[in-house]
Amino acid sequence: MCKKVTNIRDIAKLAGVSVATVSRALTKPEVVRPATIEKVKRTIAALDYSPNAVASSLRRQRSDNIIVVVPNIHNPFYSGIVQGIENIAHDNGYKILLGETQDNQDRLDRYTAMIASRGADGLVLLGSLLPTVVRESINAGKESPVPLVLACERFDGLLSPSVEIDNVAASRLATEHLLGQGHERIGTISGPSANTLSVDRLQGYRAALRKSQIRFDRQLVVEGDFSIRSGYQAMLQLLALNPPPSAVVCANDEMAIGAQKAARELGLDMPEDLAVVGFDDIRFAQYAVPPLTTIAQPTIEIGETAMRLMIRVLTASVAPGERVVLPHELIVRESTGRRLSTAPPRRARPTRRAKS
Amino acid sequence: MCKKVTNIRDIAKLAGVSVATVSRALTKPEVVRPATIEKVKRTIAALDYSPNAVASSLRRQRSDNIIVVVPNIHNPFYSGIVQGIENIAHDNGYKILLGETQDNQDRLDRYTAMIASRGADGLVLLGSLLPTVVRESINAGKESPVPLVLACERFDGLLSPSVEIDNVAASRLATEHLLGQGHERIGTISGPSANTLSVDRLQGYRAALRKSQIRFDRQLVVEGDFSIRSGYQAMLQLLALNPPPSAVVCANDEMAIGAQKAARELGLDMPEDLAVVGFDDIRFAQYAVPPLTTIAQPTIEIGETAMRLMIRVLTASVAPGERVVLPHELIVRESTGRRLSTAPPRRARPTRRAKS
DNA sequence: GTGAAAGCGCTAACAG
DNA sequence: CTGTTAGCGCTTTCAC
Numbered sequence: 196m197c198k199k200v201t202n203i204r205d206i207a208k209l210a211g212v213s214v215a216t217v218s219r220a221l222t223k224p225e226v227v228r229p230a231t232i233e234k235v236k237r238t239i240a241a242l243d244y245s246p247n248a249v250a251s252s253l254r255r256q257r258s259d260n261i262i263v264v265v266p267n268i269h270n271p272f273y274s275g276i277v278q279g280i281e282n283i284a285h286d287n288g289y290k291i292l293l294g295e296t297q298d299n300q301d302r303l304d305r306y307t308a309m310i311a312s313r314g315a316d317g318l319v320l321l322g323s324l325l326p327t328v329v330r331e332s333i334n335a336g337k338e339s340p341v342p343l344v345l346a347c348e349r350f351d352g353l354l355s356p357s358v359e360i361d362n363v364a365a366s367r368l369a370t371e372h373l374l375g376q377g378h379e380r381i382g383t384i385s386g387p388s389a390n391t392l393s394v395d396r397l398q399g400y401r402a403a404l405r406k407s408q409i410r411f412d413r414q415l416v417v418e419g420d421f422s423i424r425s426g427y428q429a430m431l432q433l434l435a436l437n438p439p440p441s442a443v444v445c446a447n448d449e450m451a452i453g454a455q456k457a458a459r460e461l462g463l464d465m466p467e468d469l470a471v472v473g474f475d476d477i478r479f480a481q482y483a484v485p486p487l488t489t490i491a492q493p494t495i496e497i498g499e500t501a502m503r504l505m506i507r508v509l510t511a512s513v514a515p516g517e518r519v520v521l522p523h524e525l526i527v528r529e530s531t532g533r534r535l536s537t538a539p540p541r542r543a544r545p546t547r548r549a550k551s
Numbered sequence: 552m553c554k555k556v557t558n559i560r561d562i563a564k565l566a567g568v569s570v571a572t573v574s575r576a577l578t579k580p581e582v583v584r585p586a587t588i589e590k591v592k593r594t595i596a597a598l599d600y601s602p603n604a605v606a607s608s609l610r611r612q613r614s615d616n617i618i619v620v621v622p623n624i625h626n627p628f629y630s631g632i633v634q635g636i637e638n639i640a641h642d643n644g645y646k647i648l649l650g651e652t653q654d655n656q657d658r659l660d661r662y663t664a665m666i667a668s669r670g671a672d673g674l675v676l677l678g679s680l681l682p683t684v685v686r687e688s689i690n691a692g693k694e695s696p697v698p699l700v701l702a703c704e705r706f707d708g709l710l711s712p713s714v715e716i717d718n719v720a721a722s723r724l725a726t727e728h729l730l731g732q733g734h735e736r737i738g739t740i741s742g743p744s745a746n747t748l749s750v751d752r753l754q755g756y757r758a759a760l761r762k763s764q765i766r767f768d769r770q771l772v773v774e775g776d777f778s779i780r781s782g783y784q785a786m787l788q789l790l791a792l793n794p795p796p797s798a799v800v801c802a803n804d805e806m807a808i809g810a811q812k813a814a815r816e817l818g819l820d821m822p823e824d825l826a827v828v829g830f831d832d833i834r835f836a837q838y839a840v841p842p843l844t845t846i847a848q849p850t851i852e853i854g855e856t857a858m859r860l861m862i863r864v865l866t867a868s869v870a871p872g873e874r875v876v877l878p879h880e881l882i883v884r885e886s887t888g889r890r891l892s893t894a895p896p897r898r899a900r901p902t903r904r905a906k907s
Numbered sequence: 908g909t910g911a912a913a914g915c916g917c918t919a920a921c922a923g
Numbered sequence: 924c925t926g927t928t929a930g931c932g933c934t935t936t937c938a939c
């Protein structure tokens with residue numbers, strides 16, 4: 196079991212050079228004579244040596260690990276972002292470690308603690324939960340105690356850089372799409388109000404109504420928690436209203452999919468009886484029944500931008516509070532349709548795309 | 552930026568004890584006088600010290616990190632498994648680091664390399680890709696060069712322990728469910744044939760047909776890649792047959808959801824014209840149209856079992872090639888229905904569960 | 908270009 | 924119970 200592993204000294208000895216030279220051959224080849232490098236490389240291959248990253252971390256006082264924390268790994272929306280982060284991280288010699296919080300503060304704090312204990316150099320946060328130490332720093336008016344970048348969420352008072360789309364504008368766009376189709380009684384299934392992202396989306400919805408001079412009706416807003424089930428329940432609640440809405444804007448696709456099920460169970464035809472809009476354009480969106488009109492976010496690019504920001508944070512070259520806003524896009528599918536037309540749109544219509 | 556962080560020596564000095572005592576107070580409190588512990592703790596709090604895990608790893612020659620590699624973080628099926636792994640890991644002082652491969656060999660190898668470089672102690676693999684070094688060891692007839700546990704997949708010739716359900720039996724159960732409803736022309740959308748899991752499920756399908764004395768028809772087998780899109784395409788292919796199948800068994804839920812879309816687009820009613828069965832019972836399954844009959848796997852338990860096996864691997868107390876088989880369950884929803892009944896089943900029927 | 912040597916911060920003998 | 928001390932394996936001055 197415990198056969199001794201080779202270390203840099205073994206390589207040095209066998210290659211007939213000093214440990215310093217082996218180290219240099221591996222990390223700064225440009226300062227070592229090619230012939231020496233060759234000799235070292237051969238020895239390394241022969242002994243199947245692999246450098247001890249832990250020792251290296253200890254010595255260099257950095258791990259080159261970045262922790263990325265997502266609320267739920269199964270949320271399809273995060274997948275693209277993580278991918279983008281990985282891309283840039285890899286190109287710059289960083290490794291990314293993924294953590295899942297399940298919206299559990301304790302787990303988030305545990306991942307965050309890896310930074311204090313030098314297991315990682317920085318934290319990229321997706322989702323709306325903040326580590327306790329970070330929250331305390333906000334209250335104290337200080338900057339984050341850990342190198343931090345927020346991808347897809349924003350926190351008032353926090354000076355760490357963030358990447359996001361303009362959620363207000365995106366949600367307004369979605370709502371205006373419905374207004375443009377003649378809908379006047381439009382409901383919304385919002386996200387948790389503790390969440391800036393939810394607040395922004397709700398605000399966009401209200402802004403669109405206001406611009407069309409439609410009175411805001413509290414009853415038409417039901418709060419969900421981004422889960423499929425909560426969308427289902429929220430839709431039941433909306434459809435129990437008298438009169439019910441003819442269209443509903445959902446703060447994410449999962450809730451929209453739950454909402455569609457509720458409408459279907461009540462015998463409503465979509466989009467004729469009820470139009471539904473989602474948010475995120477997850478992979479399941481185009482397989483929803485009917486396929487979901489939604490807002491697409493540039494997930495890969497969000498991830499790439501977040502990681503670039505992280506690199507700048509680690510090299511102390513980012514302005515505190517820097518915010519990057521990326522463009523969104525309205526994807527029109529069959530869950531919304533011309534309300535006023537006589538021939539209701541049918542399935543198998545090709546997907547159209549409208550630049551935001 | 553670079554203010555010096557406190558280390559164990561600072562604590563020792565300020566608390567008036569030796570570094571060894573500080574270390575012991577933190578890691579073996581039972582051998583230290585309570586009063587001393589108290590003193591140390593107070594000092595630690597005062598200086599906001601947190602132990603350097605990297606130094607500790609270097610000294611102890613272990614990191615207490617376990618890497619869990621999933622093919623795609625967005626696959627809802629893996630979420631529960633990861634959760635189970637986390638549970639047991641946390642209870643035993645391990646941290647888990649998640650890696651996503653995107654079915655990319657290079658990325659998998661990079662995560663695996665973290666073990667050689669001491670960044671992690673072991674690897675739990677979900678999915679069907681094997682690290683290069685592991686594959687080589689199989690070819691050489693040797694045991695895995697890294698502590699390895701397979702959750703949900705099996706590889707012939709590999710001696711590492713694994714956890715899985717009986718995929719043959721589960722797939723047979725699903726197929727028999729359809730046979731029991733009077734279907735005779737049953738197709739299947741299988742997974743990649745490189746995959747033991749796919750092979751097992753296909754075998755279960757064939758076994759069920761054989762038992763019912765139904766001739767196996769090559770045409771009724773279409774291979775997908777577990778993606779929604781591939782399920783869609785495979786179903787188009789199956790429905791182009793003459794005669795088409797009256798029921799289809801899919802090797803996972805995502806393909807089943809894609810398949811349902813294809814059937815819907817061709818104007819088929821489910822389950823009347825076509826019954827569909829999935830596999831995994833992902834969260835979206837009950838929101839499919841119609842809700843999907845599927846095989847549920849005990850995901851949390853799979854994860855917990857895998858992590859327990861890993862702990863035993865690390866303490867050298869597991870028999871090579873140990874396999875744990877966990878029970879599965881058929882979840883009957885509306886995507887399958889009594890084919891021979893006169894009144895076709897309608898929506899909103901409560902979900903029934905049948906123990907496997 | 909290369910080598911010698913001093914730690915990075917911690918843990919685990921060993922001694923008391 | 925507590926202190927002293929020798930490394931874990933690597934990187935990085937500082938010499939040559």
